[in-house]
Structures are given as structure tokens and as C-alpha cells.
Amino acid sequence: MRTSGAGGDERAAARGGERLDLLALLAGHAQSMVRQQAEGPYPEQNLAAQLGPVLAARFADYPRSSAAFADAARDGDRDAALHFGIERLLAGVAALIAERTGSDLA
Numbered sequence: 001m002r003t004s005g006a007g008g009d010e011r012a013a014a015r016g017g018e019r020l021d022l023l024a025l026l027a028g029h030a031q032s033m034v035r036q037q038a039e040g041p042y043p044e045q046n047l048a049a050q051l052g053p054v055l056a057a058r059f060a061d062y063p064r065s066s067a068a069f070a071d072a073a074r075d076g077d078r079d080a081a082l083h084f085g086i087e088r089l090l091a092g093v094a095a096l097i098a099e100r101t102g103s104d105l106a
Contacts, residue, residue, distance in 0.1 A: 025089060048072075048073065
């Protein structure tokens with residue numbers, strides 16, 4: 001996690017323990033995706049099949065979750081959780097580094 005900018009170094013941007021936490025977070029996310037893939041090639045479709053009856057019965061309680069599944073099914077935007085999750089994690093780390101160092105990593 002190198003930073004650019006005057007006076008910024010990787011220790012100021014992400015402390016040792018935080019770097020280990022990030023590695024654990026990324027590894028955990030990847031492991032979770034591997035476990036889901038073991039259940040079949042379409043983990044989000046499998047999840048939708050499992051949660052579909054619950055969401056249909058309790059739509060009023062979970063309208064955004066129901067809408068997310070419906071939108072993904074309609075748009076074909078499924079089974080990209082590994083890449084999406086990694087991108088979001090790294091974007092959060094970049095924001096943290098930028099906050100701490102005053103540099104813009106975007």
C-alpha cells in the first residue's frame with residue numbers, strides 16, 4: 001500500500017495491524033466466495049432460490065432486498081460478488097489512505 005504525495009509513507013497510511021486486518025478481510029471474502037461456488041456455479045442464483053420464498057412472503061419487511069434480487073434477475077447482474085467485494089474493499093482502503101495522507105488516490 002504505497003502512497004504518493006509529500007511526506008506520505010505506507011506506515012502512516014495503513015498501520016501494521018491494519019494491513020494484516022485488510023489481508024484477513026480479503027482472504028475471508030475470497031474464502032466465502034469459494035464456499036459459495038462449491039454449492040454450484042451460480043451462487044447468487046442459488047441464494048435467490050433459497051431466499052425467494054422468504055422475501056416473497058415478507059416483501060413489506062424487506063422491500064429493498066426483494067428489489068435487489070428482482071433487478072439482478074432482470075438485468076443479468078449476478079455472480080460478480082468476488083470482484084465487486086474486492087473493488088469495494090480496496091476503494092475503502094484508498095479512501096482511508098487519502099484521508100490520512102491528504103493525497104488523492106482516485
